[in-house]
Amino acid sequence: MTSGPLLTVASERSVAWPVCSMSALSNAAKPWATALNSSGIKPLTSWLVPACPTKMTCVEEARASNPDLRRSPYTSRLLLWSFAIGVLPPLALITGLATRSLLLLTFVHVITGGTWTGFDLFMGVVMSRVMRSLDIPARVEVAKRLTPTTFFILPSLAAVAVTSGIYLAQMESKFDLSSPWIIAAGVVVLILTAQGFGIFMPNGVRIFIELAKRQPDTGLIARLNMRNIRLAGVQALLQVLIILIMAHLAVY
Amino acid sequence: MNVNLAALLAVFAFAGVMLAIFGTLYAGAVRSYHRDELGFEGIRILRWALVGLLAIYALLAATAFLA
Incomplete structure (x- = not known):
């Protein structure tokens, strides 16, 4: 499944991806996110949407939270x-x-x-x-x-x-x-x-x-x-x- | 195939000197990374910088086969 590594990396690095809503996810990633939601794990969209209402905010927050990107x-x-x-x-x-x-x-x-x-x-x-x-x-x-x-x-x-x-x-x-x-x-x-x-x-x-x-x-x-x-x-x-x-x- | 041996040796010599100096600095950077003073982004940039310099030397070495 193509979206697996993407989500794993995102969670390991604790970086808010510049992808803010379910509609922005690729078709391959949507079933993965849905499966996560139904499995009781914190839904993907709940990590991203409230924290990042816009794409620009996502990028800025990612930079602020990740010292490597901020530098x-x-x-x-x-x-x-x-x-x-x-x-x-x-x-x-x-x-x-x-x-x-x-x-x-x-x-x-x-x-x-x-x-x-x-x-x-x-x-x-x-x-x-x-x-x-x-x-x-x-x-x-x-x-x-x-x-x-x-x-x-x-x-x-x-x-x-x-x-x-x-x-x-x-x-x-x-x-x-x-x-x-x-x-x-x-x-x-x-x-x-x-x-x-x-x-x-x-x-x-x-x-x-x-x-x-x-x-x-x-x-x-x-x-x-x-x-x-x-x-x-x-x-x-x-x-x-x-x-x-x-x-x-x-x-x- | 004609090879300008002097030019090829000169490129290898310069690349060797560059690698020695760069390697010393890279080793220092890795030590800083292990002491948690340096982010991984720094190591990654150094690696790309090294790859870029080696690519330029490779292009220069190629000229020895054309001269």
Whole structure:
């Protein structure tokens, strides 16, 4: 019976489902609810209808009664959005390589590199000032939304910009590891990568963990987020440097 | 099939570093969950975050077979 597990989960978690009346139940669920009613067990509709006169009230009450739902109902949605955008650069890179299109490969490299640099410049130059002007609770609210939204997009942009750059240099026979310009680009990329793996990603994960705690340390969330935003400024400077190196490689 | 071995190894190396760092943080989160400081929603989000990152690395690894 399809409705069995549904009702079991509902009762185990003590969550008021956003289903408020018998008419809203599926045809498969109705016999189950009727059987429960006739068996002397507290009727399903008596749990739901009086407590939740409207669908919206149901959702709000479910969030209020369940700490997990109350904490960050938007985190999963923002994370999913971030993933949906984050897979686009690797897919574009795959398309460029599969079609052997120098144009598409160059486009992917320039757009991902430019977006990555632009994003870091924006974070370092604009967002850091905006965040400093906010009080701690407001900073935490920004961090709660900014961290999941950027979680996949930024690593994806960074990885694809670097990977497509190496493939492009190989295709144009410029990937000469004895060239000081290529070595300089490699050193900058290594620093950027170390910062990404060593600071950005762990800070993002620590913010997720802190947000999911029953008593989040809001001060820690604000500090970690500010650290990431300031570091984005440093990354932007390094990226401006690497663009200078790229300009030299493109011209000479 | 042509494989860009250097690119493939680089992706595996980066994925390995990511897994090591993420794994450490995840283990800390699981400990917090067992101490009842952390809700299961946090663990669930971390798992999805890990799956998402691995999916992006898998796509990057696929490029090594096309270059």
